[in-house]
Amino acid sequence: MLRLESVCAGYHGLQILHEVDLEVNEGEIVALVGANGAGKTTTLRAASGVISPTSGQITFQGEPAGGLRTAGLVARGLVHVPEERALFGPLTIEENLRMGAWTQRKTPMSGALAEVFELFPVLADRRRQTAETLSGGQQQMLCIGRALMARPKLLMLDEPSTGLSPKLTWTVLEAIGMIRDRGVAVLLVEQNAGQALRLADRAYVMESGSVVLGGTGAELADDDRVRAAYLGL
């Protein structure tokens, strides 16, 4: 569904990604793990149109996607939830969710809202509360819920567990699993490699802007190098 081939990208002339190859297929969770600065966030940004690749190919559902504007990609079903969450602080939970459905004029709003509230009941209780007054965990759930309102085919999540307690992290990851079960593919970037690898169907390891390992989640979780470098074992 999403394919990056030999993608190079960077900021202001500084090259971060060096010939990155990865792919995400329908109905699977793919984890992208690696240390700080390995280029994971940059990879997501290149895919979602926030930055343009300097070389290489990005295709989404067979169509070229490299260098296109974010808004257009959202309409095609590629939705990115950034690490900084980018919520609309003064707007309520419900308004944030409604904005998430901006590209979905034809879909009835109530159905989509109900699905999100089913997934994250705590948001339903507070639907008129403004986003900036929510706790970290609730904000993360809202971000993901907002992204789901766009009926994504592929959801890209950048470090959703940042700043969350282990219990909350588990809740969020579990929700991600349920999202996959509903037919949405997920590209999950995580520093919290252990849980991510357990959740994912497949995974890649990035170092210094390139993909150095790829395999199923279980394979990589058992890999000695991975265990040493990222799992603290």
Added chain:
Amino acid sequence: MRKTWIAGLALALPLALAACGGSTPPGTAGAGGATKAAGEAIKIGSLHPLSGSSAADGQQMDNAAKLAVEAINAAGGIKSMGGAKLELLSADSQGKPEVGQSEAQRLIQEGAVSIVGTYQSAVSQNVAAVAERNKVPFVIDVSSADAILAQGYKYSFRLQPSGTVLAEDGAQNLFDVSKAAGKPAKKIAILHEQGPFGTAIKDTFSKKAQSLGMTIGPVASYDAASVSDFTTQMAAVKASGSDVLMVAGYYRDGVLVANAVKTVKPGVNAVWGVANGAFDVPTFPGEVGAAGEGFFDSNYHLDGTNPDTQALMKTYQAKYKDQIRTAAVLSYDAVRVIADSLERSGSADPTKVRDAIAQTNLKSLIASKGPITFGPTGENEGAAPILMQVQSGKVVQTFPKEFAQTAPRYPATPAS
């Protein structure tokens, strides 16, 4: 880059427009002061606000200066200099002192032997300094601040009556007219714009009025640039029981005063403008309608009873399709003064012209108590305000008798 191009265009365009409306391209070089050969045009600078909030008057003044030059040239130019023609160099002060200063400098560098202008006192202040430094005479058509001629400058002269004369005569006129009508003014409320002009008028008027036995109160001031309504001030006047309201301000605020008077009906015997920028302007009655009926203005004014002034009014109307106002007639007079001085000095040397100006004795197109003559500080000793009133929708001259078109109507309680 697109944005710098757009910004540059946005700034350059109005500057170019202002330049087109104003200055002529630089003429032949030559520092001011060279004597001109016979036949070469003598340059006179005309510096007025051709853009900005006073553009209406500024453009009229420049137009009138042009008419004066044309008239003098058509009558044979400066005969004592072999029929030398005059050339007007127009410049835009934009109403800003710094711009006025640099434009005056430029006009002098282009060979102007005298400068006429400028309308705003702050601008004239700067130009007077430039004139003194360069020893080029500066004839002020309109600017009221006393301070300009209180610095011992030898090269600046003023045609309009000074602020002090305007304010004192304004108080005296009120005293005389109200007494003659059998209802002497007792308590005068004052509404003035807060700048140096309005404040000076208020101060001098109050002093003179009190010396004549009248009392002053209440006094309210406002910022002419931002005021939008006077109903509160008018309510205060109404509550105070004053029998006359004196107003010193500009055109826009004068219109607002009339509207507030009509709305609140303060019940005064008269609304008495002193050097008011609205009440004696021909468009005022039309703009405010019945609200302005009976308003007085003690102000310098073109003399509608003078046949030469009437001829100028006709010429201006025919050429510019607009009714000439007093400020422009003063500019016309200013050019006449310079031409007359050139005629007497027989030389284009600015210092000799200056000396000739100081000896001027010329009948004015403005209503005055005597011909244009300049005192030791450069003030026009013949200058004096007359009293105008809005009667039946027109501004008419009412006092003193030699200029009156009709008698003043006092009291003139504003229309109910």
Added chain:
Amino acid sequence: MTEQIPSATAPTVAEGEGHTSSPRLWARVPWTRVAIGVGFFVVAIALAYLRAGNGDVVRQAVLTGILIGGVYGLVAMGLTLIFGVLDIVNFAHGAFLAVALYITVTMVSRLGVNPLVALFVAVPVMFLLGAGVQRFVLAGAMGKPLENQLLITLGLALLIDNVLLMSFGPNPQSVKLPGDTGVQIFGAVATVSRLLAFGVAIVLAALLYVLLQRTRLGTAIRAVAANEAGAQLVGIDTRRIYMATFAIGTACAGAAGVLVAPLVTIEPTTGELFNIIAFVVVVLGGMGNVIGALVGGLIIGLTEQLGALYFPGQSPLLSVFVVFVLVLFLRPQGLFGKAS
């Protein structure tokens, strides 16, 4: 692959304020601040009464202040919306208002219609003009340093002023509302034109508020103002929103221009009069806050009129200045602004 998991509900975490059961628009109104403001004015009016010693005069000041303040609010709302969403300080706002003044003058003199009818022409024209200006002139300056924007909007203001000067000449013009008389209200008096200006301004302000709070477009505008990156991530075309917002702001200036046309002398530079007041109101009310602009307008209007009673010899601007400095000293972000 998953272990046995607990149920999928997040643990409840102790929260701050929870507005869970107030769906109305006025739930968002900060009632304590409104109460303080009203209290402040009761005191101010009492003081004015003591100073002036005359109830009629104070009543007049309050009435005039509120009526003028409403129109100030409308002008400022457009300006603050533009700042809140586009981060642009629009120095050309007053010039746009002046364009609407001349549209009104032209329509009244050519078609002989009631000046208010000009609303139906001026508002759409100004909307389109604003959209065009944003798209072709300002779009390049977005996100660039502040100096660029100042330069461009200042240049634009100069350009508009001079085009008006060239097209219509410098002579002052005026329009009159037919049947404009004084109306007695609670012992004070106001002209019909001023009452109408206030009434329509309030209606338009309410419409703007409803647009922003209740419509899809309005919510998107607020979303872009809150977080531009986030807006793009949900698929909003931020360029279109910027254009629409600037156009709405300019349309507000246009509406205000039509409403004040019978109340002012119309010259090419008349717009600048409102520019100064609009900026004071916007900063006082909190930059980017539309309610703040309306409240700020009322405050400035009242201060201007009551100030004429407190310090009769001084210009009312002094009181405006005092209030302005006082508010910013106590609350630098403005009355309704967000603490940064």
